[in-house]
Amino acid sequence: MSPRETLRTFIVDTFFVDDFGDDDSFLRKGLIDSTGMMELVAFIETEFHIKLDDKELVPENLDSLSRVAAFVTRKQSLSKAS
Amino acid sequence: MRPGLPTAAETARAVRAGIQVVRTEVLPRAERALGVARARWLFRSFRLGHGVAAYGTVSARNDGHAELGDKLTFLGGMLPTSVACYEGARLLVGAETQFNYGVSLEAWESVQIGARCMFASFVRVSDRDGQRISPIIIEDDVWVAHGAILLPGVRIGARSVVSAGSIVSQDVPPDSLAMGNPARSMSLDLVAREASSA
Amino acid sequence: MMMLGLGPTVARLKLRRCESVGLRPTVWGRVWIHGEGEIQVGHRVLFDARMAPIELHAQRGARIVLDDDVTIEGGSSIEAQSYVTVGARSRLGMWCKVLDNMYHPLRGNRHARPQSVPIVLEEGVTVGSRSILLPGAHLQRGASVAPGTVISRRIPAGVSVGGSPARVLRREVAR
Numbered sequence: 001m002s003p004r005e006t007l008r009t010f011i012v013d014t015f016f017v018d019d020f021g022d023d024d025s026f027l028r029k030g031l032i033d034s035t036g037m038m039e040l041v042a043f044i045e046t047e048f049h050i051k052l053d054d055k056e057l058v059p060e061n062l063d064s065l066s067r068v069a070a071f072v073t074r075k076q077s078l079s080k081a082s
Numbered sequence: 083m084r085p086g087l088p089t090a091a092e093t094a095r096a097v098r099a100g101i102q103v104v105r106t107e108v109l110p111r112a113e114r115a116l117g118v119a120r121a122r123w124l125f126r127s128f129r130l131g132h133g134v135a136a137y138g139t140v141s142a143r144n145d146g147h148a149e150l151g152d153k154l155t156f157l158g159g160m161l162p163t164s165v166a167c168y169e170g171a172r173l174l175v176g177a178e179t180q181f182n183y184g185v186s187l188e189a190w191e192s193v194q195i196g197a198r199c200m201f202a203s204f205v206r207v208s209d210r211d212g213q214r215i216s217p218i219i220i221e222d223d224v225w226v227a228h229g230a231i232l233l234p235g236v237r238i239g240a241r242s243v244v245s246a247g248s249i250v251s252q253d254v255p256p257d258s259l260a261m262g263n264p265a266r267s268m269s270l271d272l273v274a275r276e277a278s279s280a
Numbered sequence: 281m282m283m284l285g286l287g288p289t290v291a292r293l294k295l296r297r298c299e300s301v302g303l304r305p306t307v308w309g310r311v312w313i314h315g316e317g318e319i320q321v322g323h324r325v326l327f328d329a330r331m332a333p334i335e336l337h338a339q340r341g342a343r344i345v346l347d348d349d350v351t352i353e354g355g356s357s358i359e360a361q362s363y364v365t366v367g368a369r370s371r372l373g374m375w376c377k378v379l380d381n382m383y384h385p386l387r388g389n390r391h392a393r394p395q396s397v398p399i400v401l402e403e404g405v406t407v408g409s410r411s412i413l414l415p416g417a418h419l420q421r422g423a424s425v426a427p428g429t430v431i432s433r434r435i436p437a438g439v440s441v442g443g444s445p446a447r448v449l450r451r452e453v454a455r
Contacts, residue, residue, distance in 0.1 A: 054268065057272060058271060062272055
């Protein structure tokens with residue numbers, strides 16, 4: 001499964017929201033609250049074996065499914081390169 | 083028209099208005115005055131700002147240099163708040179900071195708290211954890227929610243929020259939300275809308 | 281008092297500010313009931329507040345419902361701005377905090393009050409001591425919460441969660 005699908009499955013299973021688009025803002029649509037965001041971060045770290053820095057927990061990286069997927073892909077390629 | 087005795091309805095209305103005034107004006111002021119007087123007594127060994135009010139029991143102890151700012155509020159509840167500043171330590175609390183019940187504030191070396199902070203019930207702040215002593219700095223407008231524990235050596239940035247039940251072992255940058263055990267911080271932009279619409 | 285069979289009477293006296301109290305309530309220690317909201321207590325509810333007082337706070341227009349055979353231990357506090365319900369045979373450990381309102385927004389004017397989200401604890405739920413249930417917590421049938429956990433969302437039936445942020449520790453496969 002691509003990161004996007006894995007993430008979507010996780011979000012649907014965990015937060016019981018299924019009707020959301022790839023570019024919907026989690027915050028503005030009220031899809032994920034602050035605790036949920038922390039759970040999403042923990043999930044990304046365990047599932048994709050990447051370490052997120054606290055400085056990276058900003059809306060540009062995590063506020064919508066497409067952003068999260070892009071961020072995860074970027075991080076993965078970075079960790080492979082190093 | 084002759085002025086006569088007020089009717090029963092009028093009397094009742096006047097009495098109700100009187101009770102209302104007592105409830106909304108007199109009692110809160112009396113409570114406030116009592117709180118201020120109690121704080122004066124409890125914090126007699128502290129350098130105290132004006133208008134500090136303690137609405138419940140606070141166990142306060144100062145063997146070092148403790149300074150409390152103006153208009154602090156200590157609320158009462160099921161557990162007394164405890165404020166302790168040990169020998170040679172420095173404890174500074176900024177103006178208009180609020181403490182709910184059961185807060186435990188301990189300074190062995192240095193604890194600095196900014197202005198307009200909020201400390202919820204059962205929050206523990208101590209700059210000594212048995213192994214090391216390291217100063218704690220809490221900047222302005224910080225909200226520490228129920229049951230959070232701040233470990234020695236952390237610095238909480240201005241306007242940040244420490245979420246309920248978290249254990250903070252690393253610095254929290256300004257405008258962020260710290261959560262979990264051990265706490266991680268994320269930007270408040272990620273979880274809360276801008277100040278104007280919040 | 282127990283021996284004289286006055287327990288339930290004393291308990292009823294201590295719970296006099298509740299809207300309704302079921303059969304044979306037990307109250308050990310102090311229970312503080314604040315606010316003008318409605319508190320409904322079911323049958324055989326046990327308040328064990330010998331170590332620390334229990335606080336039930338229902339704001340005007342809010343409702344707290346404790347169903348039959350609920351046990352609440354000392355130091356717990358339930359604060360309702362809208363609606364908190366605890367299902368039958370549930371158990372709240374010591375120093376639990378149940379809040380259906382955050383009381384302050386994360387940013388902006390700290391004195392504005394955010395919206396409440398009701399808290400629902402279904403039947404047979406166990407909540408460990410020092411746990412914090414935040415707005416939106418919904419523990420379904422038989423869920424259990426390890427001590428010191430912070431929860432603000434739905435936990436499916438029969439699952440036990442722990443840690444902060446909460447993680448699933450165990451799922452009940454068959455019952």
